[in-house]
Amino acid sequence: MKKNIILIGFMGVGKGTTARAFAKKYGVYNIDTDDLIESKENKLVKKIFEKKGEAYFRQCEQDTADWIEKCVTGTLISCGGGFYKVDNIDKLGTVVLLDASFEWIHNRLKTAKNAKSKLAKRPLFSDEKKAKSLYKEREKAYRKVADIIVSMENKKLDEVISEIAKKCKV
Template identity: 80%
Template sequence: MKNNIILIGFMGVGKGTTARAFTKKYGIYIIDTDDLIESKENKEVKKIFEKHGEAYFRKQEQETADWIEKCVKGTLISCGGGFYKVKNLKKLGTVVLLDASFDWIYNRLKHAKNSKSKLAKRPLFSDEKKARKLYNEREKAYKKLADVVVDVEKMTLDEQIAYIAKKCKV
């Protein structure tokens, strides 16, 4: 058994924040799929999209998922918003969806201390209407894939990580 926890959800929902809080409390190692791809490519996600396009980036996500499946266990994996499309997601571990409405996510990003950089590093969030459409397209798929759903609008960060730990038997 891999014992990985796979955090999925729309960009900006707080996967990285949740992962960092989780590791602080439970000592589990965390990795971020976007960070892995940026390291491999030696470019930020935004620059990868600009130079090579989305299809190339999705190919990098699949290669990352294949590596995780072969090499990673006992880890919390924070995934980019589109990572749910990898063909072997369910083989990587327990899939946990951080779920929130589009408006909640957008307001979270817009009112963050470093909101400009938070929005700038998410290339698919540059146009609010397109981002909302993308959210609507992904919402059902996220829920269908999830083993555990966490409503981040109704829970504090501490409640979220305790709930994930309980559901994933950490």
């Protein structure tokens, strides 16, 4: 795999889970943009937002995108929910939207084995109205930047990663 695969989608849709399974099956490296930012800042995303604000975090995402563009190839990259806004996303690789309805995502998080920690990691889901509003706001924007759209609903993880591999010619 020469070109990066960039996984975007709403928080909780399964970008990280999909990336780890894909990397294992196809023997590629995978990185997560939020993990890179946390490592560079030596703070959790939640703390970066609290202490330095959203604008600062969005600049961290842009800096990360710039680094990926210059330095990373042949890698699967799972992105934070707002990463689609970086101005060079089209230069980072093939952008794959993992798509699902808000209800499906919310149900996935609520019924997960580690539901408490999955929901705690996403404090926005504590206010379902706000979360749904953000979902609606981002839905069209995700589709606009995506090269490929893969539905997550009613599919096993293996089906999803096979579809990504086929569509990205891995």
